[in-house]
Amino acid sequence: MSRIDTYRHTWTQFKWSVMDAIIAIKERIPFEKKADSNRFGYVLITPGVLVISFLAVGMALLTWYSFLTYDTIQIFTYEYTLANWNRLIQTSAFHTVFFRTILYSTLVTVLCVVFAVPYAYLVVRTKQPILRYVLLFGLFVPFFSGVIIRAYGWLILLGRNGAFNWLLESIGLEPLNIIGTSTAVIIGLVQYMLPFAVLMITPAIASIDRDLERAAKNAGANQIQTFRHVILPLARPGITAAAIVVFTISMANYSIPDLLGGGTNDFVANFIYQTVFGTLNYPFASVLSIVLVAVASIVVLGVFRRYGTGTLGVEVGE
Template sequence: MSIRENIHRRRLHVQWRVMDALIAAKNRTPVNFSQGVSDRFGYALIAPGFLLISFLAVGMGLLAWYSFLTYDPVEIFVYEYTLENWQRFIETAAHHRILFRTLLYSAVVTVVCVSLSVPYAYLIIRTENGLFRNLLLFGLFVPFFTGVIIRAYGWLIILGENGIVNWLLGEIGVSSIGFIGTPFAVLVGLIQYMLPFGVLMLTPAIASIDEDLERAAKNCGANQRETFRHVVLPLARPGLSASIIVVFTLSVANYSIPKLLGSGQLSFVANFIYNKLFTTLNYPFAAVLSLILVGIASLVVMAIFKLYGTGTLGSEVDGA
């Protein structure tokens, strides 16, 4: 065999190896070029979600690790494992009060927001007046143009000692009322902030309800209230679950509104975590509080899924 034939043979061998590698790579891709898009394409679409969850899992693992380290005022923490941080939370009544306040206020905000979101979303979908629908949408989306801190400062102007409400009370001869630093101010601020989220979660669910079902209920003798209760609400259950989850989880983790409208007297767990991180630099105890807050929020989400189901998020098919 000549040298030229040998080189040609080796070149063909390399080419075939490259082609085999390309074919193997094609077979591993989510797209099947011979049959269009295969089922594996879905895995490629959810890959960013898995990546995000993996980062979250790593962060939660680091928090769990920090929670068992020993706090040191000089070195912030030392690598000596202890249960003192968890015992401190369990044995301190002040920490329990802050956690209870956070959960109680968040539950009240969730109930009020979801109760107001249902008729608001229903009117957006069912109203035939274009001007009225635009006004409802305008009132829904305008709050998103400003941040939560700006909205909190807006409520300071309205409810402050020299604010609009007290000015109006003075005009009718009523002495001023100190709203700031009270549960009323914190709840009003949270409700105003969370209400658009509740409406946005409910609107798609109500839009998917066939209006003929409501007409059928009315033809069978049901009034508007009975139709809304027995037809609209059950069919909007997926949206209700999403609205409850979003409003509650955002409320328990809120920092700005309890800080500003609570005037430092009605702190949430998020405010306490901030103080531990940036005032005393107690990273281990802040990790304990963070894990407890995330754990409770996760339990609430699982409880809602257990009671009301996952709705459109589930993979089960009726009749399967």
């Protein structure tokens, strides 16, 4: 026997003895007979439930914090008050921020869906593998390169001495100051969210039977009519899910308003961050956090009511 064979032999023996030991241990454990097998299911989901309990406990904690008194030295004292909530209700600056966050996120959601549907359609229906590959590549490069990197890319593109202004000047136009405007925030957010939207709409379009499109064509519909009356209604669950995901993620975004908005286009997330690290006002940051979660949930539930849960409903299970 060569040395490699000896090594393999020892390794196999080792694996077998490990497996035997595990089985021996398992047989010592009293439960997991057939009658108990459902109980084993609860054991299996425990780690997942525990990991997420950090967030559940945290939300409860924030609710409690939101009624505590802010103190500049100790951060907060354990005296209950409604001052933090009153501050939110009475300060119009915060209303403006919430309104801006919702407005921009809605705009971004609409743009993303409008852009994502044709893209997803082409990914599914194109007959050319190369085109599909290129489209998928273009989807995953931004998806995998993170929000900071992309915001930085936009800074280079749209900045005062950026590529876009160089292009404008070279064709004899005045350079533009895009960074620091709402346009920059919208562009950044749409580019950030578009891959998510396409990824969620693609499966919905893939599940549409091709014959339905052919039937529509035979019945005399042109491409736009087919799109309007066949594709869109059938892809609606995917579109609903995409809209929800785009809206909630945009609403919670911090880095794009921060880097591209130039301080005048802040979202609620920026306010929360400043409240936590600027003034260390944990109670008020808790109020802002709870309201942000609540607003997002209300919008999502509203969409669920009106359009159904889309493909987000029962993702796991049969």
